[in-house]
Amino acid sequence: MSNDSEVLFDKGKQNDPKLKVERKEGEPTAAFKGASWAALLVGVAGYFIGLFNASMELNEKGYYFAVLVFGLYSAVSLQKAVRDKEEGIPVTNIYYGISWFALIVAISLMAIGLYNAGSIVLSEKGFYGMAFVLSLFAAITVQKNIRDAQRARERD
Template sequence: MSSAKEVLFDNGRENKPEMKEERKDGEPTAAFKGASWGALIVGVTAYLIGLFNAGMQLNEKGYYFAVLVFGLYSAVSLQKAVRDKEEGIPVTGVYYGISWCALIIAISLMAIGLYNAGSIVLSEKGFYAMSFVLSIFSAITIQKNIRDTQVARERE
């Protein structure tokens, strides 16, 4: 009888045990981690390729790039602050408030910039908005995955 850590496979000649790494309780699956990283890479890459190919002036491209970087940072910072509070790790009210403010400002800057952009057609505006949202959401998910993995391994 094989243990829970062994997976037997048939290679046509004989069965050989293959060790499978066990996932800790509370740790996200490798598939979920991979999907989160994939979503971030797709979102950021699509956004940057769109900016590179856009017919905007360089200062406009810089604005949209800065908003993306600010949005990613503020989303990760907010997720960390929320998680710290939930786990009883001290978080000052000022930092917590600034984290919320920063994310709201980043999203507002993106929305206002796209609304006022006369040189961008509506389909491009939707493209930038969706790749921005995908990037923000996946950054939050990656931060959560990292934290969940860390907590699961510390319990060991």
């Protein structure tokens, strides 16, 4: 009986109904792209939901919103500048330096804002900090995936 079950199992392998999706060399997997987008959406949505439900004044909410948008933009800009330099695409030193400076300023503004926020409890500060970092990392990863997929398509 064990021989029959082994034969049936082997036949199942031969007629595997799963379709193999062919990826181009250097293209990220669909799972990695999906995980990157999910992390970005979770990070940004969590941050915004936290801001919406926060008991802070509107000008404080605006500050944290602006810091997130600035951080996302600077992170993507820096990723592009680093990648361009690595691939031999001309990047001026001033743009490269400003990209680093902008990301450092965005992270510093977030840290200083959370440190000085007296109306926010420590657990909320941690929540905002983690959502901010997750969003920045995910934005960089999404940008990298888009660039890798575009490059893989151009090779063909």
